[in-house]
Amino acid sequence: MSSMRALSLDESRVTGGFWADKMDLVAGEMLDHQWKALNDEVAGAEKSHAVENFRIAAGEASGEFKGTVFQDSDMAKWIEAASYSLSHHPDPELERRVDEAIRLITKAQAPDGYVNTYFTVAAPGKRWLDLAWGHELYCAGHLIEAAVAHNASTGKSSLLEVARRYADCIDRAFGPAPGQIRGVCGHPEIELALFRLARATGEVRYRDLAVFFVEERGRDPAAFDGKQPLGASASAPWPETSGSYGFVIPKTKWFERDYMQNHAPVRLQPDATGHAVRAVYLYSAMADEYAATGDEGLLRALRALWDSAVSRRMYITGGIGSQAHGERFTTDFDLPSDTAYAETCASIGLALWAARMTEAEGDSRYADVFERALYNGILSGVSLDGTRYFYVNPLETIPTAIACRHDHEHVEAARVEWFGCSCCPPNIARLVASLPGYLYATGEDGLRVDHYAESRVEARLGGALVRLAQRTDYPWSGKIELAIECEREVSFALRLRIPDWSRSWACLVNGAPLDRAAVIRGYLEIRRLWKSGDRVELALDVRPRLLRADSRIPELAGKLAVQRGPLVYCAEEIDNGSGLHALSIDSAAELEEEPALDLPTGCVRVFARGYRDSVPAGEAASGRGPYYPAGNEALARERVRIALVPYHLWGNREPGQEMRVWLRGF
């Protein structure tokens, strides 16, 4: 087990550059917009009713519960995001809103600690009766995560006390003892939340309960078989009755045992399967259990699941879960671009799991995947102004197909202000606002830099206080400067991640090439006696490159994608005209780049040389079908310069147009 631990938001700060802009966006527009959406104050957006549900449950308003059965989790994730944000962006108005939300939650809490507005308002007396679909423990998990973040960021214990009372309530209800419920939630989340609560409070009961929930999953694979949502009538058609929870659960094979990862005990699950968000939240909890217990059997299971999820079932954007029906994994190398689901939350969950695997193994491949998801499939989920969102992140869009095809019903051609089921927007906010906590890790013998961002970190190494300042224009530039200050000379290892995409790198210490250096598990290790004023300069190779896909992915045969540094690129209609499928890249020609002045500061546009197929004279409207003798293709194409922009920025300049990541290549 790696002895390194990630640093807290107190110890690590983003001080400028790309991520400071994103964190400013969260602190400003995003949290404000989301609070208004949760309060149904965004005109034209889908109604949330999340805050109103708490007002009703608290006895301060009358009316019916509205929204999905897990609506409470949106408010919890917003509080978690706001709490992280307050730790680096003090804001009295935001703090007042957070306190108001916590006041309502506290008032909605039952005397025995239970908090859930659906089961309090809409289904009283039905507590814990629908573990398959009721999402009670899922919502509890998000409430607990919010409480831990709120306490750590603000020092206040108001929400933590609520969460502890609720965790105690759950601890009394669930477990292996006689009279307790021996079961798990259909949607994993409570497990990783209880591990967090145990670390924050030192209370071992919470850790034991988390272990119980992880180990219990799959022990009874039939536990959820045939379970209808609470209140559904056995004689009524399933999809209609399940609408009482605010979402429809089709009775198809894609919603069976593996959908909830309950098909086998977790150590015997060789493949990443089922609902993608559920899967990666469960795997994150397994990694937490490994961190708590050191159980090698769990680590072996996690490595197998990682190989399945990442090596065989992940999009180049870090998206996972390729099928809309069931929001789930399908099979190896089944990664369609246009009907991709790739939910924003699933990529966020993948990043959360990757961060835990980085801590477990200290191997850069996990941080590489964190970075791939972060800069591509996660950031694509939010507009540049922070007020519009994608739930689904396809790698190719044709607006006419989205408008007309049943199998594209889940795809939006443009980001929207809110969703009836709005799990993704506050999830992006909480990840971005907590990003400083993912940049560095420290241990007795060193400091590890997992991610590059303009930032400062403080750590105690070899008994001395060490400060490190990172300056960089990453991800636009691969140049990174690290300045070290320490209270006395001290020996430790500085480990710098060499990303998988960097074909070469160079490193200077105080202006001189390293005399002794080694790359160990993907990290350049510099071990020396450090003193104040020491400078490290790392140059990574961010030049754009062409990537091809594993030949076992049918969808991507003969296609190429462009990546520059950690950023996957795409072609947009606004730059290249419509009919992007007619473009092909000449792989023998050099890729070129230019500053993209119409995109955020620092952004680079990449150009590829290639062709556009055209319709030869006489081929239109022959009345005999759109097929012609082959052989004159060379005459029917023109040379073009294909403009590409970072995938996460697509749809910001002219929403609702064509976009494509993978282009034909030769």
Ligand SMILES: [Zn+2]
């Ligand atoms: Zn989501």
